[in-house]
Amino acid sequence: MSTDDLVRLGNRIDDIEVVSGRPRFPVPGTRAEKRAERQVAGWFILAAIMGLAFIVFFIAWPHDWVAPGEPGSVEYVLYTPIIGVTLGIAVLATGMGVIAYSKKLLPEDLTIQQRHDGRSNELERRTAAARLVQAGEQSGLGRRKLIVRSLGAAGGVLGVGVAVAAFGGLVKNPWKExxxxxxxxxxxxxxxxxxxxxxxxxxxxxxxxxxxxxxxxxxxxxxxxxxxxxxxxxxxxxxxxxxxxxxxxxxxxxxxxxxxxxxxxxxxxxxxxxxxxxxxxxxxxxxxxxxxxxxxxxxxxxxxxxxxxxxxxxxxxxxxxxxxxxxxxxxxxxxxxxxxxxxxxxxxxxxxxxxx
Missing domain, CATH: 2.102.10.10 (Rieske [2Fe-2S] iron-sulphur domain)
Structure with missing residues (x-):
């Protein structure tokens, strides 16, 4: 069965009624679509920049304790706020990019589903996966290279940032003396x-x-x-x-x-x-x-x-x-x-x- 056939079958099995559904941009490649893509990509690019800044500040910013009033005390006081702000903006921008993508580029669908208790069977799980695949195809993510690349950059930098935060303290060898x-x-x-x-x-x-x-x-x-x-x-x-x-x-x-x-x-x-x-x-x-x-x-x-x-x-x-x-x-x-x-x-x- 094709993806569309699986989606229709899954809708019947799950008691889903598609009231309305239309693509966000019926004509691909319009200026409005490109503008929406740039807005979404902008959030992911900001996340990548802030994630990279977090890594740099975490490693290079002076973090050794300095008494108040002594040279370097201001830099020491700013260390924790700086890494907190940069990491926070990186995570926030990633979330905003995902929200903007769903609001601006995903198809507009209105569906009604009856609630069922219990675990779904194998067929229901396959049809649900097919619906996700169809949503991805309809969103045009595969042809939106700017968003894919910016999302990849944001995710990669954030992943490295999390690894740096988790294992940064192990870089120095405390036993070299x-x-x-x-x-x-x-x-x-x-x-x-x-x-x-x-x-x-x-x-x-x-x-x-x-x-x-x-x-x-x-x-x-x-x-x-x-x-x-x-x-x-x-x-x-x-x-x-x-x-x-x-x-x-x-x-x-x-x-x-x-x-x-x-x-x-x-x-x-x-x-x-x-x-x-x-x-x-x-x-x-x-x-x-x-x-x-x-x-x-x-x-x-x-x-x-x-x-x-x-x-x-x-x-x-x-x-x-x-x-x-x-x-x-x-x-x-x-x-x-x-x-x-x-x-x-x-x-x-x-x-x-x-x-x-």
């Missing part, structure tokens, strides 16, 4: 034996306020950062250390009457009642910036993970599955706290290559 790779090393590591002190941050990266063991009241918490004496006169390095994602540490002083359970191999990581845990949640990397003294729990506000501070910061609630990394600390002759070494495990959430 081996044991010195960023996922394994933090700013708390000592270079050439230089001592790394515990530092408060008052909002000014150039101010250096070291922490003494007696500065914290029992039951209190302080967010601290690493400091090396060699960086004192280097404002850029001081600012970089503070804004580094793996630098923040929660320094907690437990009350004297609290029982403590320590993690195997980390029995001497604390100094008295002072414990230092990474502020980066082991679930998704959010800052665990809340501490509840009565329950001695560290709280992550993003996904409500909770960690028991007096039990090596083990997770006791929420999606986090691993304890917070603990920083080994000690006190020098003047009473200032310092890190005895870097963390002995990666901070933050898990990754594929993370050692158990």
């Amino acid at each position: 081996g044991d010195e790779s960023p996922l394994l090393v933090t700013e708390w590591r000592s270079d050439n034996g230089e001592r790394v002190y515990v530092r408060k941050f008052d909002g000014n990266p150039e101010d250096v306020v070291l922490v003494r063991a007696g500065d914290l009241e029992p039951g209190s918490m302080e967010t601290v950062f690493p400091f090396k004496e060699s960086d004192r006169n280097n404002p850029e390095k001081l600012a970089e250390t503070v804004r580094s994602a793996d630098s923040p540490v929660m320094l907690i002083r437990l009350r004297s009457n609290v029982s403590v359970i320590k993690r195997a191999g980390q029995e001497d990581f604390n100094y008295g009642s002072l414990f230092a845990y990474s502020k980066i949640c082991s679930h998704m990397g959010c800052p665990t910036s809340l501490y509840e003294d009565q329950t001695m729990r560290i709280l992550c506000p993003c996904h409500q993970s909770q960690f028991q501070a007096n039990e090596y910061a083990r997770p006791v609630f929420g999606p986090a599955a691993r304890p917070l990394a603990q920083l080994p600390i000690a006190v020098d002759d003047q009473g200032y706290l310092y890190a005895r070494s870097d963390f002995i495990e990666p901070v933050g959430p898990g990754f594929w290559e993370r050692r158990p």
Whole structure:
């Protein structure tokens, strides 16, 4: 049977009554038809341009964090809006092109169909496919090369854009430095034996306020950062250390009457009642910036993970599955706290290559 025969048979089977039907442009190749084609193609061309812009901005636009007021901070702030706007316009333009095509070029049909329940049989599915084929033939899509090419460009660029967004983070190799790779090393590591002190941050990266063991009241918490004496006169390095994602540490002083359970191999990581845990949640990397003294729990506000501070910061609630990394600390002759070494495990959430 021909396509037309299958369509007529399918209409009878599905109780479809064709009330009226006529092609959008009875005479092919008119100026009105060409104008409609250009309008539809224009949407697809816009989608392709915006999709290409999204790819370029996603890869090439500066995206590393820059503190407000510093050179490059405006570009950093604009990164997310730019890639969001370009991708959004690309998707919107593609949808508008499809709508414009159906409104301006598809045949004008008015049909009435009785509703039937249940799954269609094989014959009904074949006749339905034939109706789709017929609609495509009547729309003249095969001879509208401009629309086909612009739609192909838009779809191709959008497909590449989705792949870039999904796999763009895998382009850089995080292990090219081996044991010195960023996922394994933090700013708390000592270079050439230089001592790394515990530092408060008052909002000014150039101010250096070291922490003494007696500065914290029992039951209190302080967010601290690493400091090396060699960086004192280097404002850029001081600012970089503070804004580094793996630098923040929660320094907690437990009350004297609290029982403590320590993690195997980390029995001497604390100094008295002072414990230092990474502020980066082991679930998704959010800052665990809340501490509840009565329950001695560290709280992550993003996904409500909770960690028991007096039990090596083990997770006791929420999606986090691993304890917070603990920083080994000690006190020098003047009473200032310092890190005895870097963390002995990666901070933050898990990754594929993370050692158990």
